[in-house]
Amino acid sequence: MTSSGERAAYWRVPGLALEAMDARFERYAYPMHAHDTYSFGVTDHGAQSFVCRGGRYVSAAGLVMAFNPDDPHDGQSAVRDGYRYRMLHLGEDHVRDVLADAAPNTAGLPLFATPVVDNPALARAVARLHAAVTENAPRLVVEERLTAAVLLLSRHASTKPMPGPDRPGRTDLAALDRARTLLRQRFADNISADDLARAAGCSRFTLYRGFRTAYGFAPSDYQRDLRLRRARALLAEGTPPATAAAEAGFADQAHLTRWFTRTYGVTPAAYRTA
DSSP states (O other): OEETTEEEEEEEOTTSSEEEEEEEESSOOEEEEOOSSEEEEEEEESEEEEEETTEEEEEETTOEEEEOTTOOEEEEESSTTOEEEEEEEEOHHHHHHHHHHHOTTOOSOOOBSOSEEOOHHHHHHHHHHHHHHHTTOOHHHHHHHHHHHHHHHHHHSBSSOOOOOOOOOOOOHHHHHHHHHHHHHTTTSOOOHHHHHHHHTSOHHHHHHHHHHHHSSOHHHHHHHHHHHHHHHHHHTTOOHHHHHHHHTOSSHHHHHHHHHHHHSSOHHHHHTO
16 A cells, blocks of 8 residues: 555565564554454554554554454554554464473463553564564574564563573583584575574574573574675675675675675675775
8 A cells, every 4th residue: 555645565474474564654544353363563653543352542652562363453543643653463373383482381372461562672572573574684583583572572461471481401512513503504595493493403492592602693693694704705706796695695785785884894895895
């Protein structure tokens, strides 16, 4: 949907029941409807008013919206200048999978206690996941941010809060090294968290925490660092930035340029000709 003052865009993640929406509305009003997914998002500007579970709620800038599957709700602007918000739709199976992986003894699915939640940490987690989806981030980045958002939603916005997972014991360094070796061998591939967990022989959550403790990186950060190292070596050999980006596993030259400049303080083109 696009018109003066009205805009909406959707993204889907291949292989995951995860969709993202970014919308800016002034006059458009949603009719009463429901989703068969968990739906959560953050209001960036203005305020949205909606009816849900028999009450009227307002989500202003910085607040999180959290709808259970099949929660009927409508929506419209609560202010004259309209509102902008970002929304994510996640299948129940993925929520169940994340919770089972992080806390195997947790029973049942969470239900959000209220459709509007005031929690800055949760808002940041939702925004980070949304950015990963819309920016076509590597699969590891999407899955790590998905896990973080689901765990925060379950702990801080649920009628059945998920208990904090037991502090894991020392993760087998040999298992972590197997995951790190896989990343080194396939750094340019779109590796998933399941791929790493299988290589390590542990749960995704245990791998993530153990990897960060042992190596100082999240697996996705380590993969990006490996890609940057390869791109830097290619550039030093005179490889054009676009080719180096593709060979190192970056989405495109702009993606390489953004991270290369942020990490090394110089653009790939400038480094190549230095």
